[in-house]
Structure formats: C-alpha cells, structure tokens
Amino acid sequence: MSYLVLARKWRPKSFAEVVGQQHVLRALINGLDQNRLHHAFLFSGTRGVGKTTLARILAKSLNCEQGISSTPCGECQSCTEVDNGRFVDLIEVDAASRTKVDDTRELLDNVQYAPSRGRYKVYLIDEVHMLSTSSFNALLKTLEEPPPHVKFLFATTDPQKLPVTILSRCLQFNLRRLDLTQISEHLAFILQQEQIQFESEALTQLARAADGSMRDALSLLDQAIAFGGGEVSSDTIFQMLGSISQDQLTTLLDALLQQDAKALLTQAAELAALGRDFSVVLDLLLGALQQIATLQLVPDMDMPESLSPQLAELAKDFDPETIQLLYQIALNGKRDLSWAADPQSGFEMTLLRMLSFQPLTPSAPDTGDQTLKKSPSPSKPAVTSPPVSKAVSSEASPTSAREALKQANSGQDTVASPAAVPPAPEPAAEPVQQSASSAAIALNEPEPEPAAVQATEIDTETVTADTLISVDLSPANWTQIIAELKLSALTRQLAENSALIRTEQQAVHLSLSSELGHLATDKSRQRLQAALSKKLGQELKLVFADPTDNVQAGPTLAVERAEQAAEKQQRAVDAIQNDPAVEFIKNTFNARIIEQSIKPID
Ligand SMILES: [Zn+2]
Missing domain, CATH: 3.40.50.300 (P-loop containing nucleotide triphosphate hydrolases)
Incomplete structure (x- = not known):
C-alpha cells in the first residue's frame, strides 16, 4: 500500500x-x-x-x-x-x-x-x-x-x-495565514484520526515552523512521523527542527537573569551536543523576549495559550530595559552567527555579551560604584547631573569637586559640598566594565554609549563655560583649564607639565621641574600666557619659579593623566580578575590571564 x-x-x-x-x-x-x-x-x-x-x-x-x-x-x-x-x-x-x-x-x-x-x-x-x-x-x-x-x-x-x-x-x-492554534489543533485532529501518538508541545513547535501555512505544517508532520518511527514526540521535533523546549528556553533566560555565565555556557554545550540549530534557538529566544516585553508593557494582554507560565514570571523579574537590550543583542547575534568561527561559539559569545552589557544586580560581588554607569537601568536613573551643577555654582573648594561628581554618579541625593569646577569627567566605570569583556575574551565593538553618560558630559561642558570667567585660578581647577586650552604641541607640553603655585593679582606663579626646563622657551611661555589670558578674560603674566626652590605646587595635568591611566588600568585588571565568565574560562580550559594584555577601553 x-x-x-x-x-x-x-x-x-x-x-x-x-x-x-x-x-x-x-x-x-x-x-x-x-x-x-x-x-x-x-x-x-x-x-x-x-x-x-x-x-x-x-x-x-x-x-x-x-x-x-x-x-x-x-x-x-x-x-x-x-x-x-x-x-x-x-x-x-x-x-x-x-x-x-x-x-x-x-x-x-x-x-x-x-x-x-x-x-x-x-x-x-x-x-x-x-x-x-x-x-x-x-x-x-x-x-x-x-x-x-x-x-x-x-x-x-x-x-x-x-x-x-x-x-x-x-x-x-x-486568505489569511493560519495562526498557531489553528494549525496545531488541526494537526492534533489528524493525528487522532490516524491513531498516531503525539505530544502537544511538539505540535506547537511544528505549527510555529510552518509559519502560517497548513500545507507546510502537514509536510513537516509527514517528516516528523517518518523521523520518529510512527510517533510525534517533542524530542523528535526538536531534533528535526534543531529547536529547543520551553523548559530549555526558560533555563537560558533564568541563567541570564541570574547572570550565571557558567550555567549559560553549560547549556550552550548541551544544546550543541544535542545537535540543535543555534539560529533556531536564537529565534526562539527572540520570540520569548518579545513576549516578555509585551507582558511587561501590557500585563493584561491576551497571550497565546502556548505561552509558558515561566515567561510570565520572568517578565516580573527582568527590568524592561534589560529585555530591550537582550533582544537587540540576540538580534545582532543571529545576524552575525554565520560570521562566527562556528555556530556554537557565535551563540556563546552572544550569551556572554548579554551578560556583559546587563546592569549588574546590586548584590553582585566586587562591583562597587563601577557598575553604576555601565548601562541604563530604570531603578537607578543612572548619572544624574543636577547635583553637579549645584556644586559648581558655588565658589571654590578644591577637593570636593570630584567628590561631588562621584556622589552624583552614585545616585546619592546629598548635595555635595561646594566646588569650583568639576574636574575632567572621570573615566569612571563604564570603560572598565567594557574592558572586562573586551580585553579578556575579545568581545566585539561595544554597544552605543548609554545616553545618560553622554548627558553628563554635555552638562559638564556647559557648566564650566559659564563659570570659569568669574572663577580665579587655583590648584584645583588648574588642570581642567589647561586641558581646555587650544595649544600647539610644544606649548601644550609646557602647559601640561606646569603646576600652579599661586596667583597674585595678574601674576600666575608656576613651577616646572628642572629636567623639563627646555620646554619653557620664550615663545612657548608667551603662547601659554596669551592662551590663558584669553581663556580667563583678563591680562595675565606667567612667572616660573626657580626649579631649585622647593615650593609647594598643585598637580600638573601630565601627572594627573598618568595617575588616571594607572587607576583605569588597575580597574580594568580588577574587572577582568573578578569576572565570572573569565573565571569560568580559566577553570574550564586551565587558562591564565596575561596581565599585560589587559587594556582599558575608552
Ligand atoms: Zn455531488
């Protein structure tokens, strides 16, 4: 027959x-x-x-x-x-x-x-x-x-x-495309008539793969019956379609929520061993994220019956912005899958990237205030600028400027003690967090900067422009002002290596270490003097102290930059060493970190 x-x-x-x-x-x-x-x-x-x-x-x-x-x-x-x-x-x-x-x-x-x-x-x-x-x-x-x-x-x-x-x-x-329920119910009807055993989830999977076409669904069903030796089980279908079950999908999402890199990589390995198609898996992940996002924004929305109750739970636990971020990363991951060395590694990198760009939970270890700028999080309105402006509008008080910025960044509502000018925006945590991913495990280019961070930068700029004219030079704002001057190479070297001792009416007393004396040519001194006068709106005269005099001077921009670079480097090293994903790779492959290779990203 x-x-x-x-x-x-x-x-x-x-x-x-x-x-x-x-x-x-x-x-x-x-x-x-x-x-x-x-x-x-x-x-x-x-x-x-x-x-x-x-x-x-x-x-x-x-x-x-x-x-x-x-x-x-x-x-x-x-x-x-x-x-x-x-x-x-x-x-x-x-x-x-x-x-x-x-x-x-x-x-x-x-x-x-x-x-x-x-x-x-x-x-x-x-x-x-x-x-x-x-x-x-x-x-x-x-x-x-x-x-x-x-x-x-x-x-x-x-x-x-x-x-x-x-x-x-x-x-x-x-004629309309048939929906999931129409297709899966019809498949169930046919299988009952044909007296063939089946699992409902298998039919939902088939219906999804058929994409609205009953004829495709029936062809897939033929294939599944042949493939499964006369019965239609979820396992057979997952194998045939390279797909995964709702439970496996929920496990993945749960590991993302817990930021558990080890669990994610273990699951990726299991799926690879089962021969799953990672492109299909990413499709399912995208579908689940879309359903979670919908549930979060429209909680009373009628969702298909095939929606697992676990997704509804996850919708409560994830914050909506994270879901948007994960969706975007999954979408990019799917697009780039064919460029990866192999599908599994492409899939794993997508999962790790999802971890790297998620805001860390407050309980996560070793994050300190570094986490705060990392990516937008609704619970913390990220970097708030108003406290900075408040601090800046009052008169000078050197050391507290950075303090104010720090407190502003950490989301505390306290008004910082007054400060003259905020220092160059701290290279804070964000680059370090990204370096955690990029240096150690060579993630691709970073995602666009969170808008909040850019907002602070703009804010800082407008604030300084407004206030500098009325503010006198002080060791606290010296490096900031120097950094903003437009100077040619030699004059810039002079400016960056000079420290402010004090100002006396129009005279600006500077110190320059003796081994850098060659920078202070007549021309470079004149140019620096002219640039400073223009910047501060008054005629100034530069006076360089005798390098043999042991005078007390503020920081130079060069030293400050070196310190910042060292600090940034240390944070990058710390971030790498405390990164659970790196830890996992170290343990799994018996690997060690080559510390010199760690570079913070700007
Ligand atoms: Zn007839």
Missing part, C-alpha cells in the same frame, strides 16, 4: 472541513446557497493557506448533480471526479508553467463551447500573476463578456502583480 502524504489525504473536500478563513467561507456559502454568483473569483494569500482547495470545492459546488449548493453531495459522478482531479469541465492551469499568449488563446478558444458534462465550465488558473501581458489581454476580452456557462477561479500569492483591469473584474478574497 502506497503512503499518501497527509496534505493530500486530508485535503478538505467540503467547506465544513476547511480550517480558518471564515470570512471567505461565509461569502462563498451565502453566494452558493442564494445562487448569486459572480463569474470570476480571485483567491489571494500566502502558500499553503487553501486557495486552490477552496477553488476546487467551489467547482464541485457548482457542478454537483444534486444541484448548486454550498454542500455538494460528494458522491455523484461530478463530485467524485472533481475530488479525483478527473472532471473534464474543471480546467486547471498552472500559469507559472504556461505564460505564453498562444497557450492562453488556445485555452480561451474553447470558452465558447458549452460544458461537456457539468453545469459550468470552470477555469482554475493558479499563480495567475505569472501570465504575460498579452495573455492578460486575451483573458481580459473573455472577462469583459463571459459566456454564462463559464466561471473563472484565479489563485495568486502576489495579487499586486495583476493588472488593475483584471482585478476590477474579479470578486477578490484574501
């Missing part, structure tokens, strides 16, 4: 058996039962949604020997011949293979003759948009004055390509 594929065996033979498309069925049934029928019908819609099936049932309804009705008997000769594809007055044409005008002429030449057996001669032209322009013209003539015994049924996946003159002469029905 030969095996008849399910799509053919279970092709609906009556309108009652058709799944979905209720809007089309209602119109057809009414038309047939009231015998008010148009002479040309156009069924449009994506592949496998029932276009030709509906057309054949319509042809049967028109020609059943029991009379025209929406419920053809299915037993008379006409009905059985239509069902078996042998009815002489149903002329089926695949326009995709028959586009020449001669073919259409030949076809339409016979239109004039009465049907040989049935009531109507029915022309069913599939993929009608593929006809050539001259074929359309030939067809149009017939459509303008159709003989009463002729009906045209057109099917197309692409109605846009039909000439308007044809479209306007047809009654058009747009």
Whole structure:
C-alpha cells in the first residue's frame, strides 16, 4: 500500500472541513446557497493557506448533480471526479508553467463551447500573476463578456502583480495565514484520526515552523512521523527542527537573569551536543523576549495559550530595559552567527555579551560604584547631573569637586559640598566594565554609549563655560583649564607639565621641574600666557619659579593623566580578575590571564 502524504489525504473536500478563513467561507456559502454568483473569483494569500482547495470545492459546488449548493453531495459522478482531479469541465492551469499568449488563446478558444458534462465550465488558473501581458489581454476580452456557462477561479500569492483591469473584474478574497492554534489543533485532529501518538508541545513547535501555512505544517508532520518511527514526540521535533523546549528556553533566560555565565555556557554545550540549530534557538529566544516585553508593557494582554507560565514570571523579574537590550543583542547575534568561527561559539559569545552589557544586580560581588554607569537601568536613573551643577555654582573648594561628581554618579541625593569646577569627567566605570569583556575574551565593538553618560558630559561642558570667567585660578581647577586650552604641541607640553603655585593679582606663579626646563622657551611661555589670558578674560603674566626652590605646587595635568591611566588600568585588571565568565574560562580550559594584555577601553 502506497503512503499518501497527509496534505493530500486530508485535503478538505467540503467547506465544513476547511480550517480558518471564515470570512471567505461565509461569502462563498451565502453566494452558493442564494445562487448569486459572480463569474470570476480571485483567491489571494500566502502558500499553503487553501486557495486552490477552496477553488476546487467551489467547482464541485457548482457542478454537483444534486444541484448548486454550498454542500455538494460528494458522491455523484461530478463530485467524485472533481475530488479525483478527473472532471473534464474543471480546467486547471498552472500559469507559472504556461505564460505564453498562444497557450492562453488556445485555452480561451474553447470558452465558447458549452460544458461537456457539468453545469459550468470552470477555469482554475493558479499563480495567475505569472501570465504575460498579452495573455492578460486575451483573458481580459473573455472577462469583459463571459459566456454564462463559464466561471473563472484565479489563485495568486502576489495579487499586486495583476493588472488593475483584471482585478476590477474579479470578486477578490484574501486568505489569511493560519495562526498557531489553528494549525496545531488541526494537526492534533489528524493525528487522532490516524491513531498516531503525539505530544502537544511538539505540535506547537511544528505549527510555529510552518509559519502560517497548513500545507507546510502537514509536510513537516509527514517528516516528523517518518523521523520518529510512527510517533510525534517533542524530542523528535526538536531534533528535526534543531529547536529547543520551553523548559530549555526558560533555563537560558533564568541563567541570564541570574547572570550565571557558567550555567549559560553549560547549556550552550548541551544544546550543541544535542545537535540543535543555534539560529533556531536564537529565534526562539527572540520570540520569548518579545513576549516578555509585551507582558511587561501590557500585563493584561491576551497571550497565546502556548505561552509558558515561566515567561510570565520572568517578565516580573527582568527590568524592561534589560529585555530591550537582550533582544537587540540576540538580534545582532543571529545576524552575525554565520560570521562566527562556528555556530556554537557565535551563540556563546552572544550569551556572554548579554551578560556583559546587563546592569549588574546590586548584590553582585566586587562591583562597587563601577557598575553604576555601565548601562541604563530604570531603578537607578543612572548619572544624574543636577547635583553637579549645584556644586559648581558655588565658589571654590578644591577637593570636593570630584567628590561631588562621584556622589552624583552614585545616585546619592546629598548635595555635595561646594566646588569650583568639576574636574575632567572621570573615566569612571563604564570603560572598565567594557574592558572586562573586551580585553579578556575579545568581545566585539561595544554597544552605543548609554545616553545618560553622554548627558553628563554635555552638562559638564556647559557648566564650566559659564563659570570659569568669574572663577580665579587655583590648584584645583588648574588642570581642567589647561586641558581646555587650544595649544600647539610644544606649548601644550609646557602647559601640561606646569603646576600652579599661586596667583597674585595678574601674576600666575608656576613651577616646572628642572629636567623639563627646555620646554619653557620664550615663545612657548608667551603662547601659554596669551592662551590663558584669553581663556580667563583678563591680562595675565606667567612667572616660573626657580626649579631649585622647593615650593609647594598643585598637580600638573601630565601627572594627573598618568595617575588616571594607572587607576583605569588597575580597574580594568580588577574587572577582568573578578569576572565570572573569565573565571569560568580559566577553570574550564586551565587558562591564565596575561596581565599585560589587559587594556582599558575608552
Ligand atoms: Zn455531488
């Protein structure tokens, strides 16, 4: 006995058996039962949604020997011949293979003759948009004055390509894609009839893969039955589609929530061992993240029954911005998957990247205030600038400027003690956090900077511009002002290595270490003096102290930068050494960190 594929065996033979498309069925049934029928019908819609099936049932309804009705008997000769594809007055044409005008002429030449057996001669032209322009013209003539015994049924996946003159002469029905429930319920029905064991989740997976097409779903089901040796289990389907179960998906999301790099990598390895398709897995992850995001924004939204209750729980635990971030990373990860050395490593890097760019939870170890700038987090409105401005508007008090910025950054609401000018924005934690990923495990380019961080920078700039004119030079703001001067190379070297001792009316007393004395040429001194005077809006005179005098001076920009670089380097080293993902890689591969290779990222 030969095996008849399910799509053919279970092709609906009556309108009652058709799944979905209720809007089309209602119109057809009414038309047939009231015998008010148009002479040309156009069924449009994506592949496998029932276009030709509906057309054949319509042809049967028109020609059943029991009379025209929406419920053809299915037993008379006409009905059985239509069902078996042998009815002489149903002329089926695949326009995709028959586009020449001669073919259409030949076809339409016979239109004039009465049907040989049935009531109507029915022309069913599939993929009608593929006809050539001259074929359309030939067809149009017939459509303008159709003989009463002729009906045209057109099917197309692409109605846009039909000439308007044809479209306007047809009654058009747009068939919809079938939803998950419609498909999986129909699959369950067929399997019950066929007495084949199945698991519901397997059918949901199949339905999802079918992407709205019942024919594709049935082909996949055929394949699954063959693959699973006569039964349809989730495991079989996951293997066949390279997909994963809801539980496995939830485990992944849970590890992301817990920021558990070890669990993530373990699961990736398991999925690889099972031969899962990581592109499909990323698709499922994207789907789950999208559902979580929807639940977070519209909690009372009707979600499909297939939604697992665990997702609803996760929607409560994740913060919405993190979900958006994870979605974007998953999307990029999917796009880049084919560029990765192999799919598994591409998938793993996507997961690790999701960890690297997530705001760390407050309980996470060893993060200190470094975490705060890392990425936008709704619970902490990230970097708040108002306290900085407040601090700056009062008069000078050297050491507290940085303190103020720090407190502002750490989200504390205390008004910092007054400060003259905020120092150059601290290279704070964000670069360090990124370096944690980039230095040690070579992540790709960093994601765009969080907007909040940029906001502070802008803020700092406007604040300094406003306040500097009225503020005197002091060791506290010296390096900041120097950093803002526009200077040529040599003068810049002089400026960066000079420290402020004090100011006395218009005189600015500076110190320069003796081994750098060569920087202080007449020209460079004049240029620095001019630049400073311009910057501060008053005529100043630079006085360099004798390097042998042991005077007390403030910091130089050069020293400060060196210190900052060292500090930044140390933070990068700390971040790498405390990174759980790095720790995991070290343990797994018996690896060690080459400390000199750690570089903070700007
Ligand atoms: Zn019949």
